[in-house]
Amino acid sequence: MNTLDIQEVLRHLPHRYPFLLVDRVLNYVPNESLVAIKNVTINEPFFQGHFPEYPVMPGVLVIEAMAQACAILSFKTLGKMPSDGGIYLFVGIDKARFKRQVAPGDQLRMDVKLTRKMQSIWRFEATATVDGAVCSTAELMCTYKEMA
Numbered sequence: 797m798n799t800l801d802i803q804e805v806l807r808h809l810p811h812r813y814p815f816l817l818v819d820r821v822l823n824y825v826p827n828e829s830l831v832a833i834k835n836v837t838i839n840e841p842f843f844q845g846h847f848p849e850y851p852v853m854p855g856v857l858v859i860e861a862m863a864q865a866c867a868i869l870s871f872k873t874l875g876k877m878p879s880d881g882g883i884y885l886f887v888g889i890d891k892a893r894f895k896r897q898v899a900p901g902d903q904l905r906m907d908v909k910l911t912r913k914m915q916s917i918w919r920f921e922a923t924a925t926v927d928g929a930v931c932s933t934a935e936l937m938c939t940y941k942e943m944a
Contacts, residue, residue, distance in 0.1 A: 853897070859934055886938055921933075
């Protein structure tokens, strides 16, 4: 199995606390799929305001976690790193659905599959689950951008 610990994740994503939403990659197959996890804790800064009496991970951050998993798969597929001078930018979300809330103590699992490359746009099917229950699904699109 191809795995990435947090140190490798940090090398493959330009994101940092508090916006890094991938803790580990459990498996990946370049040009195909990736499975990653995010350990959700009460210490996450968004829980202070969303919602203090009933902490729920914002759905947009669940989508962002899936997008970060897509970026790692893209970097692994191209054999590039952010340190090479480029980043993946989120360019679209289609068919996003939220089916279960994500709360402190949950381990969010992101399964992403590369479904199509159209010139510079990459399309992925993404699913986020907790304990096997689907939390969110979406079709995500990103593109690679060279940074000057």
